[in-house]
Amino acid sequence: MAKLIDGKAIAATIREEIRVEVRKIEASVGKVPGLATVLVGNRTDSTTYVRMKRKACEEVGIESFHVELPESVSEEELLNCVERFNADPAVHGILVQLPLPKHIDEERILSAISVEKDVDGFHPLNIGRLAMKSRTPRFVPCTPRGCIELLVRSNVNIEGKCAVVLGRSNIVGLPVSLLLLHRNATVIICHSKTQELPSVCRQGDILIAAVGRANMVKRDWIKPGAVVIDVGINSIPDASKKSGYRLVGDVDFDDCKDVCGMITPVPGGTGPMTIAMLLRNCCDSAKEAFGLS
Numbered sequence: 001m002a003k004l005i006d007g008k009a010i011a012a013t014i015r016e017e018i019r020v021e022v023r024k025i026e027a028s029v030g031k032v033p034g035l036a037t038v039l040v041g042n043r044t045d046s047t048t049y050v051r052m053k054r055k056a057c058e059e060v061g062i063e064s065f066h067v068e069l070p071e072s073v074s075e076e077e078l079l080n081c082v083e084r085f086n087a088d089p090a091v092h093g094i095l096v097q098l099p100l101p102k103h104i105d106e107e108r109i110l111s112a113i114s115v116e117k118d119v120d121g122f123h124p125l126n127i128g129r130l131a132m133k134s135r136t137p138r139f140v141p142c143t144p145r146g147c148i149e150l151l152v153r154s155n156v157n158i159e160g161k162c163a164v165v166l167g168r169s170n171i172v173g174l175p176v177s178l179l180l181l182h183r184n185a186t187v188i189i190c191h192s193k194t195q196e197l198p199s200v201c202r203q204g205d206i207l208i209a210a211v212g213r214a215n216m217v218k219r220d221w222i223k224p225g226a227v228v229i230d231v232g233i234n235s236i237p238d239a240s241k242k243s244g245y246r247l248v249g250d251v252d253f254d255d256c257k258d259v260c261g262m263i264t265p266v267p268g269g270t271g272p273m274t275i276a277m278l279l280r281n282c283c284d285s286a287k288e289a290f291g292l293s
């Protein structure tokens, strides 16, 4: 059986580090970091995630500001909401929960968030800075940063290793590939048009699965001893559960668990790390605003 990478425990450690830091910030400037969350519509998954983020803020002493807008909200109204938070000195991070309704131009909204408050790291300028390995980086997207943090805190050597990233999304696959590259991995990015997917994935000393397809990765896709980071959060029907569903990753955990060297579980792997990194980014943003960094 592979060693489990306990994302929940690692995230708890990081949250405790941040809690201590927030207290120090408050002691020195008399103010605390603030995070604004914007939820559009009433998707159950988005509602749950935003609730979890706000609760995590509360636990570490970050003040949270929350706005809920109806599914029918216009792009202009949503932009107004972002502008208000851009101008609010008590807000150091702005998170507009994705996905947004079809009639709204996501890139336009993400571009409107002040670069200094873009704690998701989704602003085109922040992505550009990340891509060019800028000497003045701002925010690194939370899930990719969490993946790297899991590897580092599990003493996984990245330099010189072959890292295979399954998926090329703007929020995970692409940025995590860049971060691995910056740490001198040899990076292979796979996607829906990749041929011979199983054998390409099997090249990876590190495999990051971020496609959003339940249990897609099977044991013959994995190099024996590889470190597997499962970013997928897929809910599948399960009649034995009270809720009627359960969460599984992109990796078929039971099929793969004894071929890999290390693996993250779902839930309890990358999900909690995403939230911990959001708090990290928000705290860093506040320190910058308070002149403490």
Ligand SMILES: Nc1nc(=O)c2c([nH]1)NC[C@@H]1CN(c3ccc(C(=O)N[C@@H](CCC(=O)O)C(=O)O)cc3)C=[N+]21
Pocket (backbone or CB within 6 Å): 048, 049, 052, 095, 096, 097, 098, 099, 120, 142, 143, 233, 247, 266, 267, 268, 269, 270, 271, 272, 273, 274, 275
């Ligand atoms: N602007 C924006 N920023 C995001 O960071 C963002 C987003 N939009 N849209 C959706 C995705 C998804 N996401 C997750 C965060 C935490 C868990 C998490 O903590 N999951 C728990 C399980 C939670 C449960 O039980 O439902 C776990 O994996 O252990 C999952 C998914 C953030 N996202």
